[in-house]
Amino acid sequence: MRISEIRVRGFRNLSETALHPTPGVNVIYGENAQGKTNLIEAVWMCSGMKSFRGAKEPEMPAFGSKQAQICLRYDDGSRMNDIELKIENRRSAVLNGIPLSSPAGLIGKFRAVVFYPSFLSIVQAGPQGRRRFIDAAICQLYPAFAKLLAEYGRLLRQRGALLKDIRMESSLLDMLDVLDLRLAECAEQLTARRLQYLEALTPFADEIYGGISSGREKISFRYIRKGADGDRPYGELLRENRRTDILNRSTGVGPHRDDVEICINGVSARVYGSQGQQRSCALALKLGEASVIRDLTGSSPVTLLDDVMSELDAGRQNYILNHIGDRQVFITCCDPDAVGRLTGGMRVSVRGGVLTEE
Numbered sequence: 472m473r474i475s476e477i478r479v480r481g482f483r484n485l486s487e488t489a490l491h492p493t494p495g496v497n498v499i500y501g502e503n504a505q506g507k508t509n510l511i512e513a514v515w516m517c518s519g520m521k522s523f524r525g526a527k528e529p530e531m532p533a534f535g536s537k538q539a540q541i542c543l544r545y546d547d548g549s550r551m552n553d554i555e556l557k558i559e560n561r562r563s564a565v566l567n568g569i570p571l572s573s574p575a576g577l578i579g580k581f582r583a584v585v586f587y588p589s590f591l592s593i594v595q596a597g598p599q600g601r602r603r604f605i606d607a608a609i610c611q612l613y614p615a616f617a618k619l620l621a622e623y624g625r626l627l628r629q630r631g632a633l634l635k636d637i638r639m640e641s642s643l644l645d646m647l648d649v650l651d652l653r654l655a656e657c658a659e660q661l662t663a664r665r666l667q668y669l670e671a672l673t674p675f676a677d678e679i680y681g682g683i684s685s686g687r688e689k690i691s692f693r694y695i696r697k698g699a700d701g702d703r704p705y706g707e708l709l710r711e712n713r714r715t716d717i718l719n720r721s722t723g724v725g726p727h728r729d730d731v732e733i734c735i736n737g738v739s740a741r742v743y744g745s746q747g748q749q750r751s752c753a754l755a756l757k758l759g760e761a762s763v764i765r766d767l768t769g770s771s772p773v774t775l776l777d778d779v780m781s782e783l784d785a786g787r788q789n790y791i792l793n794h795i796g797d798r799q800v801f802i803t804c805c806d807p808d809a810v811g812r813l814t815g816g817m818r819v820s821v822r823g824g825v826l827t828e829e
């Protein structure tokens with residue numbers, strides 16, 4: 472994916488402009504609150520996903536105006552495409568002149584990955600964020616996985632309800648048997664897909680993390696099945712845990728409880744990693760996610776990096792600015808020293824919402 476033109480009108484604080492980014496690295500720089508993240512968000516909205524800031528549509532048009540418009544011209548590897556996105560109380564999208572019934576129709580047409588500051592919690596916080604990351608990444612590639620995930624969630628809720636009632640009515644045990652059969656099947660399939668994804672991600676993340684740390688550190692992942700040592704079938708685990716599950720009225724084993732441990736040089740990055748190492752891990756995951764997409768679809772997603780530079784030393788910044796330009800990248804930055812490290816690519820300054828190519 473290569474964007475050749477971005478036009479925005481009435482989007483947050485951005486002035487009406489047309490920007491012509493380079494195919495490699497584009498550094499968006501400026502002081503705080505000038506509109507850097509707004510530009511990243513404008514591009515991201517064209518992926519058909521919701522805002523990574525958790526923002527709602529009515530917040531996006533510039534204060535005092537009703538509508539925001541974002542136009543993107545990009546090459547997807549086989550042809551040029553034009554997206555026209557209008558944002559009012561809701562979004563509406565036109566792709567190559569044809570109105571889409573929903574903005575979600577853009578998903579998979581214009582592909583992007585985004586790193587934003589709170590994505591760091593993938594390393595620092597509990598397992599939920601890591602499960603969500605891996606599941607979302609797989610959903611992007613295999614729509615059937617989303618269906619499986621939804622079925623698993625539904626079965627878990629049904630099981631939860633059964634576990635509550637079963638104490639009163641033991642005849643429900645037969646129903647639990649039937650439900651557990653399908654639940655175990657789904658659990659096996661979900662876990663297999665996750666393991667397969669991690670296997671695909673590992674060499675890419677490893678290469679990127681090696682580059683960021685100048686070969687001094689190694690990243691690795693370990694899938695942790697909660698309550699299970701080894702590869703015992705879920706059917707067995709569910710049976711074994713049934714009594715505890717009835718007591719707790721919830722299902723204690725399964726992919727909804729699993730975790731992915733992120734390690735640097737063999738030890739947990741969450742427990743032992745420094746700020747810079749944790750940030751580097753999160754970045755390697757995002758860039759690795761993009762590489763997996765390139766590997767499977769033949770085209771690199773546009774990579775949006777909001778605020779990745781802070782807390783990184785000169786060597787790590789240099790790698791990000793000058794060694795990942797095999798894909799189109801947009802990086803925001805407010806540190807002039809870091810901007811000075813860019814040897815190729817393009818700089819765009821942002822001041823009071825005015826974008827200037829340099």
Ligand SMILES: Nc1ncnc2c1ncn2[C@@H]1O[C@H](COP(=O)(O)OP(=O)(O)OP(=O)(O)O)[C@@H](O)[C@H]1O
Pocket residue numbers: 482483484501502503504505506507508509510530531532533534803805
């Ligand atoms: N709908 C809107 N209309 C007008 N201005 C808005 C709107 N939404 C946000 N803004 C303004 O846009 C400004 C720039 O926001 P943005 O998040 O892009 O800053 P930034 O350059 O990324 O800053 P930082 O370096 O602090 O992250 C903010 O001051 C905010 O008040």
Ligand SMILES: [Mg+2]
Pocket residue numbers: 507508509777778803
């Ligand atoms: Mg910002």
